Amino acid sequence: MEDSTIQDLTLLNSPVDQISHLAVDIGGSLIKMVYFSTNREKSVDKTQNNSSKDNLLSGRLYFLMFETSKINECLDFISSKQLHCRGVQHHGFPASDKNTIKATGGGAFKFADLFKEKLGISLDKVDEMSSLVSGANFLIKSVPSEAFTYVNGQRNYEQIDHNDLYPYLLVNIGSGVSMIKVDGDGKYERVSGTSVGGGTFWGLGKLLTKCKSFDDLLEMSHQGNNRVIDMLVGDIYGGSDYLKIGLTSTAIASSFGKAVSEDKELEEYRPEDVARSLLRMISNNIGQIAYLNALRFGLKKIFFGGFFIRGHAYTMDTISVAVDFWSKGEAKAMFLRHEGFLGALGAFTNYQLVEEFPCTAGHYNRNPLVEDLNDNGIIECCLRASN
Amino acid sequence: MEDSTIQDLTLLNSPVDQISHLAVDIGGSLIKMVYFSTNREKSVDKTQNNSSKDNLLSGRLYFLMFETSKINECLDFISSKQLHCRGVQHHGFPASDKNTIKATGGGAFKFADLFKEKLGISLDKVDEMSSLVSGANFLIKSVPSEAFTYVNGQRNYEQIDHNDLYPYLLVNIGSGVSMIKVDGDGKYERVSGTSVGGGTFWGLGKLLTKCKSFDDLLEMSHQGNNRVIDMLVGDIYGGSDYLKIGLTSTAIASSFGKAVSEDKELEEYRPEDVARSLLRMISNNIGQIAYLNALRFGLKKIFFGGFFIRGHAYTMDTISVAVDFWSKGEAKAMFLRHEGFLGALGAFTNYQLVEEFPCTAGHYNRNPLVEDLNDNGIIECCLRASN
Numbered sequence: 001m002e003d004s005t006i007q008d009l010t011l012l013n014s015p016v017d018q019i020s021h022l023a024v025d026i027g028g029s030l031i032k033m034v035y036f037s038t039n040r041e042k043s044v045d046k047t048q049n050n051s052s053k054d055n056l057l058s059g060r061l062y063f064l065m066f067e068t069s070k071i072n073e074c075l076d077f078i079s080s081k082q083l084h085c086r087g088v089q090h091h092g093f094p095a096s097d098k099n100t101i102k103a104t105g106g107g108a109f110k111f112a113d114l115f116k117e118k119l120g121i122s123l124d125k126v127d128e129m130s131s132l133v134s135g136a137n138f139l140i141k142s143v144p145s146e147a148f149t150y151v152n153g154q155r156n157y158e159q160i161d162h163n164d165l166y167p168y169l170l171v172n173i174g175s176g177v178s179m180i181k182v183d184g185d186g187k188y189e190r191v192s193g194t195s196v197g198g199g200t201f202w203g204l205g206k207l208l209t210k211c212k213s214f215d216d217l218l219e220m221s222h223q224g225n226n227r228v229i230d231m232l233v234g235d236i237y238g239g240s241d242y243l244k245i246g247l248t249s250t251a252i253a254s255s256f257g258k259a260v261s262e263d264k265e266l267e268e269y270r271p272e273d274v275a276r277s278l279l280r281m282i283s284n285n286i287g288q289i290a291y292l293n294a295l296r297f298g299l300k301k302i303f304f305g306g307f308f309i310r311g312h313a314y315t316m317d318t319i320s321v322a323v324d325f326w327s328k329g330e331a332k333a334m335f336l337r338h339e340g341f342l343g344a345l346g347a348f349t350n351y352q353l354v355e356e357f358p359c360t361a362g363h364y365n366r367n368p369l370v371e372d373l374n375d376n377g378i379i380e381c382c383l384r385a386s387n
Numbered sequence: 388m389e390d391s392t393i394q395d396l397t398l399l400n401s402p403v404d405q406i407s408h409l410a411v412d413i414g415g416s417l418i419k420m421v422y423f424s425t426n427r428e429k430s431v432d433k434t435q436n437n438s439s440k441d442n443l444l445s446g447r448l449y450f451l452m453f454e455t456s457k458i459n460e461c462l463d464f465i466s467s468k469q470l471h472c473r474g475v476q477h478h479g480f481p482a483s484d485k486n487t488i489k490a491t492g493g494g495a496f497k498f499a500d501l502f503k504e505k506l507g508i509s510l511d512k513v514d515e516m517s518s519l520v521s522g523a524n525f526l527i528k529s530v531p532s533e534a535f536t537y538v539n540g541q542r543n544y545e546q547i548d549h550n551d552l553y554p555y556l557l558v559n560i561g562s563g564v565s566m567i568k569v570d571g572d573g574k575y576e577r578v579s580g581t582s583v584g585g586g587t588f589w590g591l592g593k594l595l596t597k598c599k600s601f602d603d604l605l606e607m608s609h610q611g612n613n614r615v616i617d618m619l620v621g622d623i624y625g626g627s628d629y630l631k632i633g634l635t636s637t638a639i640a641s642s643f644g645k646a647v648s649e650d651k652e653l654e655e656y657r658p659e660d661v662a663r664s665l666l667r668m669i670s671n672n673i674g675q676i677a678y679l680n681a682l683r684f685g686l687k688k689i690f691f692g693g694f695f696i697r698g699h700a701y702t703m704d705t706i707s708v709a710v711d712f713w714s715k716g717e718a719k720a721m722f723l724r725h726e727g728f729l730g731a732l733g734a735f736t737n738y739q740l741v742e743e744f745p746c747t748a749g750h751y752n753r754n755p756l757v758e759d760l761n762d763n764g765i766i767e768c769c770l771r772a773s774n
Contacts, residue, residue: 028623028640029590029647069648106640110625129632175618190632192679192713196583196672199618199644207646207653207661208594231562231586236415238497245516245565245577253415253493254562257586259594260416261456266594266653274594285583285672292579292679326579356598 018059021351021383022083024123025131025343026107028175029199030307031074032344033064035083036383061348061379063341065307067341068107075118100124102347104131124350128276131179131346132172133188136303138349139336140165143379147303150316158334169299171208171290172342175199179293192293194286198308201282208278209271218312224276231257247359255281276314283315287322287333294323294331299344302333307340353383406468408738408770411510412518412730415562415695416586418461419731420451425771448735448766450728452694455494462505487511489734491518511737516567518733519559520575523690525736526723527552534721535692537703544699545721556686558677559691559729562586562617566680573595579680581673585695588669595659595665604662605699611663616656618644642668663701670702674709674720681710681718689720694727724764740770 018038025032038059066074073378077083103115103123120371140160141147148155149281170180176199179192202214227250233242234249235258241249256277259269266274286304294302302323309315316335323333336347412419425446453461469561469729490502490510499510501517526533527547535542557567557575566579589601598604614637620629621636622645628636643664646656653661673691681689689710703722710720725732 028618028644067648106620106623106625106629108629109627110623112625127631128629173624175644175647176639190674194672194675195617195639195642195644196668197641197644199641199647200668203616203618203641203643203646204591207643207656210652229590230582231415231590233493235560236493236497238493238499240493240496242493242515244514252563252582254584254586255582255592256594257415257562257582257584259590260562260586261454265597269594281583281587285581287581288581289676289679292676292683296679296682365734 003185009091019081019083021353022078023102023344023348023351024104024108025128025341025347026068026071026103026105026111027307027343028106029068029202030174030214030340031066031068031071031107031309032105032341033066033074033078033083034341034344034348035064036060036348036381037062050054057383059381059383061163061345061381063338063344063378065340071107071111071114075114101228102126102350104128104343104347107260126347128343129178129188129190129208130186131343131350132170132178132305133180133186133346134168134349135180135342135344135346136182136305136336137185138345139338139342140303141383143338146337148337149332149334150313150320153313153317165301167297167299168301168303169290169294169297170342171286171302171304171306173197173286173304173308174343177286177289177306180292181297181299182291191297192289194289196282196285198306201278201308205275205278208266208274211271211275214307215310218279218310220272221275221279221314222272222312224270224272224274226252226273226277226280228273229258229277230255252280253282279312279315280318283318287319288326290319290333291323291331295327300331302331303336304333305336305342306353309335309339311335311337311339332375338379342357408735408740409465410489410731410735410738411491411495412515412728412734413455413458413490413492413498414694414730415493416455416589417561417727418453418455418458418494419492419728420453420461420465420692421728421731421735422449422451423447423735423768424449426453444770446768446770448723448768450731450765452727452736458494458501459497460499466506470536480616482584489513489737491515491730491734513734515730516565516575516577517573518730518737519557519565519692520567520569520573520697521736522729522731522733523557523569523593523692523723524572524642525732526725526729527690529768530725533724535724536719536721540700540704542722552688554684554686555688555690556677557729558673558691558693560584560691561730563675564673564693566677568684568686575608578684579676581676583669583672585693588665589694592665595653595661597691598658598662601694602697605666605697605702607659608662608666608701609659609699611657611659611661613660613664613667613765615660616645616664616665617642617645634689639667639671642705649710666702667705670705671709674706675713677706677720678710678713678718679690682714687718689718690723691720692723692726692729696722696726698722698724698726725766 022035035060038057065102081128104126105128108123108125115121115123145157148157152187167183170182172178177194177197181191182188205217230252231254233247233251233253236253290302320333323331407423408639409422423446425444487509492515493515495512496512502508502510520544535544554570557569559565562739564581567575569575570579592604617639618641620634620638620640623640677689707720
């Protein structure tokens with residue numbers, strides 16, 4: 001296992017690297033991409049199953065993100081790297097379906113013609129909810145040290161007992177939020193959702209702070225203090241708690257409520273403080289609605305995914321505290337290292353080629369506040385040809 | 388019964404008008420006030436109960452609002468009208484406790500010293516949740532044509548069967564939101580709440596639109612189109628629905644999500660459209676969380692109160708549609724004409740003097756978009772001296 005990120009794109013041009021099996025998840029704000037690459041010649045030793053030896057290919061899954069509004073950059077990238085020529089002949093690997101890739105998310109419909117026209121490839125559409133569930137199940141069951149809780153600023157990686165995984169609530173925070181009750185492989189129901197999601201944080205945040213990017217906004221929130229703008233219980237009660245109903249003086253009574261009575265314009269607030277209040281409001285709200293839905297169905301485990309989280313400490317802390325507060329410790333918020341790629345991974349697993357379990361994941365040395373959207377952990381695994 | 392509003396303040400100086408029993412609810416953003424006035428000499432005919440005749444006083448309840456940040460205006464008003472001199476001798480009415488008024492809300496703690504210093508009166512604090520519940524029960528049970536549903540732009544006044552009232556969910560949307568399960572008179576539990584409330588709408592709205600007042604913001608939202616800024620399902624799916632999970636192309640996928648990809652600054656959006664998106668986001672969110680809490684306890688009736696609503700058609704429509712959508716028609720959103728005064732009325736009923744049932748309410752000719760916060764319906768009733 002090597003420390004590596006997909007920033008090492010020059011590697012992809014190495015003659016020994018064979019790239020295949022691209023899957024894309026085209027959301028409202030971001031395009032997420034997963035592809036497989038045999039990054040070195042490696043003998044596959046499957047002594048238990050020699051008959052299939054020739055059909056196994058060892059390699060890595062790589063992850064990439066682009067903004068949906070810059071889809072042409074994504075298409076150019078795919079084209080330049082020939083990522084769509086997935087059916088590379090290698091170790092008996094099939095060359096069929098060269099011109100089709102698995103795709104999910106609304107953009108699989110919206111941009112189908114564009115992919116055809118620009119790259120000459122068809123998008124084989126995989127249902128969005130189905131992809132999210134497949135991706136989450138794959139990560140939780142096949143990738144070690146994937147799921148973790150976040151308590152007091154610490155990631156605690158969890159050993160998930162496969163026999164005790166279902167049912168769970170999957171909360172995918174993309175531009176909007178989907179909440180899915182997962183009962184097994186391919187067994188799920190979208191039970192709720194909210195339009196107050198990552199697109200709200202980014203969109204409202206952009207209007208309020210003039211941030212240049214999502215990560216810029218996250219970085220600002222990191223430096224901010226929400227108490228400057230949020231109305232706390234103590235602000236209403238003259239510094240007192242309202243303990244009769246369990247609210248301390250520092251609990252937020254009204255997000256952005258202080259702006260009502262202060263004679264200040266937007267420009268007079270620090271954008272950092274505005275970003276912080278916004279992040280807190282949205283994270284807390286999602287945590288609360290997730291908890292209420294988990295409660296409906298008696299679910300104790302809530303997995304949060306989606307690009308919104310981005311491993312950001314304050315986001316995970318707020319969600320964890322919200323779930324803990326509302327459930328009085330009964331339910332547990334869990335996060336996934338490859339949180340943003342559930343849909344893309346789910347579409348990828350739809351190729352039905354991933355063979356080796358458990359996979360191993362590259363060391364995940366991620367700075368949550370980095371500018372580069374593409375910083376994500378690789379996963380080592382084996383693919384099996386489907387025919 | 389007369390058409391009248393508390394704008395007719397000159398009436399209060401008439402020698403035959405005796406003002407008494409002021410109660411205040413001092414919230415984070417607004418001060419709500421209720422007081423009783425014998426606005427004419429009127430014989431009280433209670434043939435069934437002659438013994439108590441002399442202790443009954445016929446009159447009206449009046450309603451007023453001030454911004455909490457302008458509390459001095461409120462104090463000046465109370466002082467100039469001598470509203471705090473409640474113990475007026477009249478028909479054997481007691482003169483005790485001249486220097487004490489019932490008060491609820493956090494400001495009853497925060498501003499107690501100010502009331503003492505400026506007006507020489509003490510605030511007799513009534514618990515906030517208890518006041519909300521007493522106020523709601525009083526309105527629902529004692530004031531005819533108080534509760535209504537809002538469907539397709541129409542108010543449908545409901546006859547509430549007193550024997551079938553409990554349990555219900557009371558959702559009070561002030562600066563923040565409290566959700567209270569009400570099981571009877573004085574029997575209740577605050578089961579949930581959210582910091583995304585009226586203070587969020589007003590505070591964020593002020594930062595985003597530079598509106599001059601809450602009503603200015605509501606008026607703007609009335610003129611706006613949320614689709615300019617909200618990301619709809621169809622925006623992601625290229626105009627298509629996502630019917631497999633019950634979402635039409637016009638459903639909001641991400642509130643404010645369109646601002647992510649559009650290269651526009653805040654000033655390039657119409658404030659009306661921003662206000663509309665904000666109102667939709669917050670109303671829908673409250674409706675959803677309310678429904679999820681009603682579901683927890685099997686409650687079919689949800690009464691919405693609090694100053695946020697202000698009889699605004701779009702707000703009530705969004706909340707009603709949210710409750711109907713999420714509950715698949717099982718739960719019903721209901722509104723109250725005196726929605727903003729639950730706490731103040733509850734504190735008032737704490738005097739335990741209201742006698743005549745049912746009360747009659749003044750014709751409620753309210754324009755939801757008026758500038759004047761004070762436009763509210765009077766209630767005619769009788770008070771009984773407590774000793």
